[in-house]
Amino acid sequence: MSNRMNGQWLLASRPQGMVKESDFEYVRTPVREIQAGEFLIRNLYLAFEPAMRGWINPEESYVPPVQIGEVMRSATVGQVIESQHPDYAVGDYVSGTLGWQEYAINDGQPGMMGAVSKIPAGVPPILLLSVLGATGLTAYFGMLDIGKPQAGDVVVVSGAAGATGSVAGQIARIKGASKVVGIAGGQQKCDWLVNELGFDVAIDYKHEDVQQRLREECPAGINVFFDNVGGEILDSALLNMAQNGRIVLCGGISAYNEAELPAGPRNYMQLVIRRCTMQGFIVIDYLAQAGRAIADLSGWIASGELKHAEDIQHGIENTPKTFMRLFEGKNVGKQLLKIADAPIS
């Protein structure tokens, strides 16, 4: 047994309503010695996404629920610090779904959320958790495969200052949308969208009447609505769609912490009247095509057309608090937590 101790956050109870710190328990357990065919990873960053709230409900979603007493599941990047595996060398950076813990032993075989992947030299590891990871791929495939923005389209994105929304809106602009409107909470986020990311307009849903503002900003209707939020915001967009508009159902964070699910969208008959489509998707269905997305996203970053933001908190002791920031609207861009410096330079 090595003398390393592994700080881990376990799921302690299933949240009722809003997730809270006491739904998780911090433990420290010894790290065992690795065996032939295994390697030991020091996790450096944990990534947070609203979908993780669904993973701790008792019902199966698109992945099985995390069980009480298990390490909380999350995407991670880390560095290999010991190896008895021919394909993983000490010092390699890897991304994976290794959860809320400091260390993980792996054998390179696919687990519940796939195998760990080596991060190519020269790519900043955190980008594999943000714009070149699940978030960027979600924005890319949701916007392009389902939203299909055409030159001249009016595109609206909710949750626009978050990890997915901020990238989705910029992709629409890159593809020639005539107007990109973001919906986000608070003036600061709205200013960031317009001044830094090149959105044409941002609507502060906490202080403005979204339905009225969408009518003002999109007088000929919305061609593509990329929705991360659901609820009232989706209902407002439904009333402002253009003929043959597309609604991309990416997520519905407004209801993720509701103990009782609200009734569905009131205005869904607008889909009939305006011949619109509304389609959901899950990014994992596109993983086989990830190479194409990463190539495009990397190219746009290199050319300066696509900006990305990471909101980095610090310290494993702050893990549940960092998760809660998503539901408190505190993050700008991708929510990450740094839990260690790279031990091997």
Ligand SMILES: NC(=O)c1ccc[n+]([C@@H]2O[C@H](COP(=O)([O-])OP(=O)(O)OC[C@H]3O[C@@H](n4cnc5c(N)ncnc54)[C@H](OP(=O)(O)O)[C@@H]3O)[C@@H](O)[C@H]2O)c1
């Ligand atoms: N379909 C897929 O495969 C897939 C994959 C990844 C993510 N998603 C979905 O994409 C959405 C965004 O995920 P993300 O990882 O990029 O997170 P994120 O947008 O970076 O963070 C969540 C943001 O949601 C907003 N929010 C929180 N509670 C809200 C509420 N009650 N009403 C309105 N807005 C609220 C907050 O911004 P404000 O300050 O603006 O309120 C917060 O910053 C989520 O719905 C997620 O489930 C889907």
